[in-house]
Amino acid sequence: MRYIIKLSYDGSAFCGWQIQPNAPTVQEDLEKALSTLLRTDISVTGAGRTDTGVNAIGYIAHFDCDIPFDATLIGYKINAILPHGIHVHSIEPAAPDFHARFGASRREYTYFLHKKKDPFVEKYSLQYTFPIDVDLMNEAAKSLLGTHDFSCFEKVGADNHTSICTITEAHWETYVPTHVGIMGYASEPGDYIYFRVAADRFLRNMVRAIVGSLLEVGRGRRSIEDFRSLVLPPETGLEAPHKPNRCRAGESVPGHALFLSEIDYPESR
Numbered sequence: 001m002r003y004i005i006k007l008s009y010d011g012s013a014f015c016g017w018q019i020q021p022n023a024p025t026v027q028e029d030l031e032k033a034l035s036t037l038l039r040t041d042i043s044v045t046g047a048g049r050t051d052t053g054v055n056a057i058g059y060i061a062h063f064d065c066d067i068p069f070d071a072t073l074i075g076y077k078i079n080a081i082l083p084h085g086i087h088v089h090s091i092e093p094a095a096p097d098f099h100a101r102f103g104a105s106r107r108e109y110t111y112f113l114h115k116k117k118d119p120f121v122e123k124y125s126l127q128y129t130f131p132i133d134v135d136l137m138n139e140a141a142k143s144l145l146g147t148h149d150f151s152c153f154e155k156v157g158a159d160n161h162t163s164i165c166t167i168t169e170a171h172w173e174t175y176v177p178t179h180v181g182i183m184g185y186a187s188e189p190g191d192y193i194y195f196r197v198a199a200d201r202f203l204r205n206m207v208r209a210i211v212g213s214l215l216e217v218g219r220g221r222r223s224i225e226d227f228r229s230l231v232l233p234p235e236t237g238l239e240a241p242h243k244p245n246r247c248r249a250g251e252s253v254p255g256h257a258l259f260l261s262e263i264d265y266p267e268s269r
Contacts, residue, residue, distance in 0.1 A: 002064050003071060004094040005030070005044070010085040011055045012123065012256060018049045026050075026086060030061070033078050038065055047100045047263045048107065051205065053255035055124065058089070060263050062100040106168070108198040108262035109207045111253065115191045120179050125192070126257040132218030134172050134193060140217045140227040144170040144197070144210065149232040152249045153213070155205035164234050165206075169198035172214075196261075205252055213250035222250065 007030070015023040019031075027044055034042040046061040075091040082088065112125035144167045151163040174193050179185045195211055213230065216222035230249050 001066065002062055002094045002096055002098055004090075004092050004098065004100070005061045005063065006089040006092075007059050007061070008057045008087050008089065009055065009059065011050060011053045013083065013085045015052045016050050016054065017046050017056075017059075026056075027061075029083055029086060030088075033081050034063065034074075036081065037074050037077055038067055038069060040065065040067055045100050047104050048202070048260070049204070050260055051208070051255050051258075054258045054260065055256075056260040058262060059260060060100045060104070060265075062094055062098060103265050104263050105266045106198055106200060106262075106264040107202060107260065108169070108196065108264075109202070110259045110261040111195045111207065111211050112257045112259075113193050113195075115193075116187070118177075118185070118187075118191075120185065121177055121192070124257060124259075126253055128215065130215075130219050132215060133220070134174075134190070134218065136220075136224065137172050137195075137214045137218040140214055140224045141170040141172065141195075141197075143224075143228040143231050147234055149234055150203055150206055151232060152230040152245060153206045153209040154203040154246060155209075156246050163203055165199045165201050165203065167197060167199040169196060170210075171196060198262075207258060208252040208255065209246070209249050212253045215253070216250045 009026050013024060014026050017026045019025050019028045027046060031042055031044050034044065042063050042065060044061050044063045047059060050056055071091040071093065075088055078088050078091075112121070113128045114121050114125045115127075115129060117127060147164060147166040149163050150165050154163055172193055172195050174190050177192055180187050180192070195214070197207060197210065213222065213227060217224060217227050
């Protein structure tokens with residue numbers, strides 16, 4: 001029988017989601033905990049890979065198990081043996097053909113920035129002290145919308161079969177953290193911002209490279225036209241005037257401020 005797991009994790013203690021030799025990962029700890037509780041080898045399939053240090057809220061995974069068990073009870077017990085950085089929200093039966101990775105229709109990422117030193121957000125937000133024009137960054141981000149070849153934002157050596165993705169949402173917003181709104185921590189409007197992007201799929205390192213490139217636009221170090229040239233048409237090939245080249249885009253921002261914030265499926269799970 002197939003089961004869905006919904007969980008959240010703090011990526012700071014892990015080298016990403018996917019199992020790697022000699023490195024702590026979320027997938028490895030989750031499989032070990034499930035195998036211990038169910039007393040059989042369990043293999044877990046996640047909705048997608050996250051890089052080292054990247055966080056996730058409402059992450060979806062699935063696993064198969066032929067041994068009957070109380071999903072609610074196992075969901076409660078598993079949190080007692082998982083590391084503090086991982087929390088399982090629920091384990092529920094799923095349709096036999098449900099697939100956490102290939103069945104997902106939309107994925108959403110959120111990246112957090114703060115302009116002034118703040119000890120209460122620094123673990124999950126990037127302090128970025130350079131003056132930036134958020135309106136310019138939002139204007140540039142509009143060029144991301146639609147179906148394009150995002151090779152310029154893809155990690156070198158990635159093993160995916162295609163670099164074409166369809167982005168449906170990409171914008172910067174200001175926000176007010178809880179400690180500012182409730183407890184009056186000293187701040188000014190616009191001190192805290194986030195970038196939200198949603199697509200049918202993402203390439204390795206894609207969001208962090210996009211954020212880094214948009215920040216260059218906000219600082220005036222890259223024009224909107226130059227940013228647009230990084231977003232290639234789907235039919236891009238070797239004869240295209242702008243060949244896919246990761247070096248053309250900006251530096252990737254650190255992973256600690258990035259969250260995989262939502263995963264959607266076309267039908268009820």
